[in-house]
Amino acid sequence: MNSKKRAAEKAVEYIQDGMIVGLGTGSTAYYAIEKIGERARSGLRIKAVASSKRSEELAKQFGVALVPIEEIDSIDITIDGADEVDNNNNLIKGGGGALLREKILASHSKRFVVIIDESKLVGKLGRFPVPVEIVPFASNLTLRHLRALDCEPRIRRDAENVYITDNGNMIADCFFDIIEDPEILSARMNSIPGVVENGLFSHTMVHAVIIGTENDTVKIKK
Numbered sequence: 001m002n003s004k005k006r007a008a009e010k011a012v013e014y015i016q017d018g019m020i021v022g023l024g025t026g027s028t029a030y031y032a033i034e035k036i037g038e039r040a041r042s043g044l045r046i047k048a049v050a051s052s053k054r055s056e057e058l059a060k061q062f063g064v065a066l067v068p069i070e071e072i073d074s075i076d077i078t079i080d081g082a083d084e085v086d087n088n089n090n091l092i093k094g095g096g097g098a099l100l101r102e103k104i105l106a107s108h109s110k111r112f113v114v115i116i117d118e119s120k121l122v123g124k125l126g127r128f129p130v131p132v133e134i135v136p137f138a139s140n141l142t143l144r145h146l147r148a149l150d151c152e153p154r155i156r157r158d159a160e161n162v163y164i165t166d167n168g169n170m171i172a173d174c175f176f177d178i179i180e181d182p183e184i185l186s187a188r189m190n191s192i193p194g195v196v197e198n199g200l201f202s203h204t205m206v207h208a209v210i211i212g213t214e215n216d217t218v219k220i221k222k
């Protein structure tokens with residue numbers, strides 16, 4: 001079993017009967033959704049909300065019952081991947097373009113469990129570009145504001161076309177070197193008119209990080 005799958009399956013052990021479960025997005029979250037489907041077929045009764053159209057499709061494919069997000073008040077547990085995790089459990093997310101819905105789910109979750117393999121661990125964030133969801137209107141001007149934060153922003157493209165999120169927006173991937181203070185940077189980014197949300201997730205949201213290792217085990221970092 002690969003390390004992403006190992007981390008995902010460990011996280012799914014936290015799910016209990018009757019819970020509302022947030023489904024993350026990406027190649028690691030895929031294994032979690034698959035495992036939840038397996039447990040549902042063996043009798044686990046849960047309802048799920050998805051952080052992307054892709055994860056919604058996967059849930060249907062694996063037989064995970066979905067509930068419209070408008071019908072819930074809170075989420076018991078959300079299980080999701082990350083692109084980078086620093087020493088303090090701050091995250092960069094959104095490599096798969098789902099950061100806005102993911103952050104909404106995470107912020108309403110009693111437990112937000114992050115599943116990664118060891119390659120995602122860093123001392124300080126910044127090796128991976130910070131994805132920032134921006135509205136298409138005046139995106140050139142929004143990029144100017146982002147550039148003033150000492151990064152090189154690039155509009156994400158999907159082969160020939162500009163990548164469009166599930167919310168109809170664009171993603172600016174912002175290349176930094178090292179991010180010294182993710183909380184301050186996140187606040188600065190979100191104060192720019194035209195920015196909808198950014199992919200920096202504060203450690204204060206994170207209940208645990210489950211790391212699948214190469215040698216058949218998982219480590220849990222709190």
Ligand SMILES: O=C[C@H](O)[C@H](O)[C@H](O)COP(=O)(O)O
Pocket residue numbers: 024025026027028029080081082083092093094095096097098099102
């Ligand atoms: O938008 C996508 C998400 O934030 C993913 O959770 C993140 O990019 C990690 O994805 P993966 O598990 O495929 O590395």
